[in-house]
Amino acid sequence: MNIDIQEGIRSFVGRIVIYGQHRTRESVIRRQIALKDDTPLSVEKLLQSQQSLYRLGVFDLARVTPQNPDSTAAYQDIAVRLEESKRLIVRYGIGYQQREKVRGTLELSHLNIWGTGHRADLAFRGAPWSRGPCSPSSSPFPCLSLET
Numbered sequence: 001m002n003i004d005i006q007e008g009i010r011s012f013v014g015r016i017v018i019y020g021q022h023r024t025r026e027s028v029i030r031r032q033i034a035l036k037d038d039t040p041l042s043v044e045k046l047l048q049s050q051q052s053l054y055r056l057g058v059f060d061l062a063r064v065t066p067q068n069p070d071s072t073a074a075y076q077d078i079a080v081r082l083e084e085s086k087r088l089i090v091r092y093g094i095g096y097q098q099r100e101k102v103r104g105t106l107e108l109s110h111l112n113i114w115g116t117g118h119r120a121d122l123a124f125r126g127a128p129w130s131r132g133p134c135s136p137s138s139s140p141f142p143c144l145s146l147e148t
Helices: 026-032 043-055
Strands: 012-019 059-066 075-084 088-097 101-111 119-126 143-147
Touching (some): 026 043, 043 059
Antiparallel strands (some): 088 101, 101 119, 119 143
């Protein structure tokens, strides 16, 4: 039994080109990219970069690929294709419980504050007879929570 292994051409990262960036700061995006200029091209780092961009929670689409995958050039440019999510999200609800009767919720979320990848959530929950401290799960008064 003979095994014939043919080594391919080793490719390095040329430029990293970002498409679809509108509100998010470029520095925030580049921090999530595991590849750097003049380093060996790695499929693992391409996928890691893509996952990191999704984890920010501000992109509906994030693709990190070689710009020309069929190229045999020693240096390959990397294309980062992004679609940013909506920045403002409004959620609301109304319900009925025997003890509290009618109750309602209103939640406002702002994703990607000033292009930094941070978010803020404001929640209003109330019912005519509810009492208790302000908490993210149930609150008769407005609550503010900041997440990064």
